[in-house]
Amino acid sequence: MDKFLGIVADGLRSLLQHKLRSALSVSGVVCGVMAVLTMVSIGEGGKRETIGQIEQLGLRNVYIRSLELAGEEKDRARQHLSQGLSLRDAERIGVLLRGIDDIGVYRRSRASLLGTALKFSPEVVGISVGYQNIYNLQPAAGRLFGSMDIERRHTVCVLGAGLAAKLGPQGVVGAKIRAGDTVLTVIGIMAAADGRREESSILSLNNYDEMLLVPIGVDTELHGDSDGADAAGEELSEIVVRLTPDKNVDGGAAEIERLMQVLHNGVDDYDIILPLELIRQAGRTRRIFNIVLGSIAGISLLVGGIGIMNIMLATVTERTREIGIRRAIGARRQDILVQFLAESTILTLTGGLLGIGAGVTLSMGIGSLAGWSVAVTPYAILIPFITSLTVGLFFGLYPAIKAANMDPIAALHHS
Amino acid sequence: MIRARKLQKTYGSGERRLEVLRGLDLVVESGEFVAVMGSSGSGKSTLLHILGCLDRPTAGSYFLDGIDVLRLSDRDRSRLRAERIGFVFQGFNLLANLTVRENIALPFLYRSRPCRDIEKRVESVAAMVGMSRRLHHRPGELSGGEMQRTAIARALVIRPGIILADEPTGNLDSVTTGEILALFTTLHGDAGTTIVMISHDPEVVRCSQRVLLLRDGVLREKGCG
Numbered sequence: 097m098d099k100f101l102g103i104v105a106d107g108l109r110s111l112l113q114h115k116l117r118s119a120l121s122v123s124g125v126v127c128g129v130m131a132v133l134t135m136v137s138i139g140e141g142g143k144r145e146t147i148g149q150i151e152q153l154g155l156r157n158v159y160i161r162s163l164e165l166a167g168e169e170k171d172r173a174r175q176h177l178s179q180g181l182s183l184r185d186a187e188r189i190g191v192l193l194r195g196i197d198d199i200g201v202y203r204r205s206r207a208s209l210l211g212t213a214l215k216f217s218p219e220v221v222g223i224s225v226g227y228q229n230i231y232n233l234q235p236a237a238g239r240l241f242g243s244m245d246i247e248r249r250h251t252v253c254v255l256g257a258g259l260a261a262k263l264g265p266q267g268v269v270g271a272k273i274r275a276g277d278t279v280l281t282v283i284g285i286m287a288a289a290d291g292r293r294e295e296s297s298i299l300s301l302n303n304y305d306e307m308l309l310v311p312i313g314v315d316t317e318l319h320g321d322s323d324g325a326d327a328a329g330e331e332l333s334e335i336v337v338r339l340t341p342d343k344n345v346d347g348g349a350a351e352i353e354r355l356m357q358v359l360h361n362g363v364d365d366y367d368i369i370l371p372l373e374l375i376r377q378a379g380r381t382r383r384i385f386n387i388v389l390g391s392i393a394g395i396s397l398l399v400g401g402i403g404i405m406n407i408m409l410a411t412v413t414e415r416t417r418e419i420g421i422r423r424a425i426g427a428r429r430q431d432i433l434v435q436f437l438a439e440s441t442i443l444t445l446t447g448g449l450l451g452i453g454a455g456v457t458l459s460m461g462i463g464s465l466a467g468w469s470v471a472v473t474p475y476a477i478l479i480p481f482i483t484s485l486t487v488g489l490f491f492g493l494y495p496a497i498k499a500a501n502m503d504p505i506a507a508l509h510h511s
Numbered sequence: 512m513i514r515a516r517k518l519q520k521t522y523g524s525g526e527r528r529l530e531v532l533r534g535l536d537l538v539v540e541s542g543e544f545v546a547v548m549g550s551s552g553s554g555k556s557t558l559l560h561i562l563g564c565l566d567r568p569t570a571g572s573y574f575l576d577g578i579d580v581l582r583l584s585d586r587d588r589s590r591l592r593a594e595r596i597g598f599v600f601q602g603f604n605l606l607a608n609l610t611v612r613e614n615i616a617l618p619f620l621y622r623s624r625p626c627r628d629i630e631k632r633v634e635s636v637a638a639m640v641g642m643s644r645r646l647h648h649r650p651g652e653l654s655g656g657e658m659q660r661t662a663i664a665r666a667l668v669i670r671p672g673i674i675l676a677d678e679p680t681g682n683l684d685s686v687t688t689g690e691i692l693a694l695f696t697t698l699h700g701d702a703g704t705t706i707v708m709i710s711h712d713p714e715v716v717r718c719s720q721r722v723l724l725l726r727d728g729v730l731r732e733k734g735c736g
Contacts, residue, residue, distance in 0.1 A: 102620045113608045421604045424565060425665070426593020426621035428586050504565050508604065 103431055107438035121407035122447030124400030129451025129480040130458060132393040136476040137459035139385055141469035146378050153371040157230065158349045160335040160356065161367045178363035180331035185359055193351055195343030200227030200336040207318040210274040212266055218259055220308045222315030230338050238269035238284030246311045253280040257288035258305035275318040345372050397483055401491035408440050408495035419499050420507030433500040440492020441485065448484025452477055512705055513539035513562060518571035520557050531557050533728030542703045546715045549725035555709040556677055558725065562707060563596050563675045564588040576672060593621045597666025597674040601681035603658040605650040612646040615664045636664040640694060656687035663694060676708040692718050
């Protein structure tokens, strides 16, 4: 062991005597490792954020989203007696299917608030109690809607924190707000969003900050386009079905799909989305990303490795006489092999460590500047480290074998 | 100590075949100082490389301290060099990036048995060759004589059974040649080290016990010094 360490130390000393050359020869590995680590960290951050968002949607939930149909398609859909996503759909799913834990509905629109200082029409969201339960909504002040509010269509509302702030004295619990012909009583204020939970384009993962929440059904009255009697037929934005823990999610989604086809007479004016399937898709995308990433990493480390091999071959030629001297005083082929292999491995390991340092710094810098979620995981550090070690051993092997197999006499007489 | 019989060394084949050693016999007893002389290309260095286990003869037998060298693997011959043979070359062959101290200690790196008093032994041989004050210098900062003294110290530090010197004074002026030969004489006289020295230099004849002349691939006794 002492002998091995002595030979490795000897190799290190040789490298330190050519600092600039050593530094230049590891630059390829540094860049390769830095690039890999940065890409892995950004990719991992993105993956975690995506999965986090999907998981917030609930892995036992099935989403039925209304599809916007173009003019002709809509006319055709209506001829087939499909009125779009409606409260009736939600009711029938609840009645006809087993293994349903809760059902929430949700409809988005806009309404002008009269007699306020607001210069825009806030988004109005009509929600059901089931929706509140599924998303576990909690108000910062006051209360949310009860089943009586929904059933009797109480003209009450809950304000997003941002909207409440903009409404000033009218943005408090107990205040009255007029929308169209309806006067709404503020019964609660939502907690301020944490900023990161921005509006999702995938599903109804909402930032409620600027929204006005009302009981489902009341929202249609604000525009004066419903007398309430036909509210069950008004097109919903979305239905969320939470399945019971014992229900197979894929099977449940298939049952919902079949029922929806019957209810809508085969008209595809809705879309069924499964967060579980989204996670699977994210996994598949991730695998493709990993293959691309692995290829880029492989190419960059291959280039770095070729650089190392090139410099090691030059070193072996330059130090031929030294190899002869070492052999003459008793070095075995194996000792020469170990020395040159140690040199290439030290070079790439140093490159790997520098690359890891640079990669972590760059990842953090990009994350901070671009506002992206970046996750530097242990494997993001370990993989480039092990890869650089392997590159050092692999690309250093041929020069080391060449050095070890030199004829000692020819090497001694090399000028 | 050295028993070589009918050593042959041939390079190339066919029309390019070159017979350098043609059935050479050599016996060197322990503690002897033998000089091998001969013209350029007579095969002196080839003989030294075979004796130093760096090369193999085409035919013949070679025993060093009773060990049949030709039956040894490359690994075992390396071990033999690391433990029993000290080389001194005409071109000094020091490693330019190491200090005098590190150059002298270098053979210990390749010994299978660990040595605990390396520093002491390095300083002792450095003192013996008169290099104690130059231990921290690199070869580039030394004169030719000092470099050869360092090379001799490197050969001595493992306490070898035999020193093989290949024209050790070939690159030195007459004054330094005298100093280096005096050093070899002292080593031989005081420590009883076996020395086989190849040289063109008539001065070597005076300090060696026995002079052999290599001509036409065989050795002939020339006379006593």
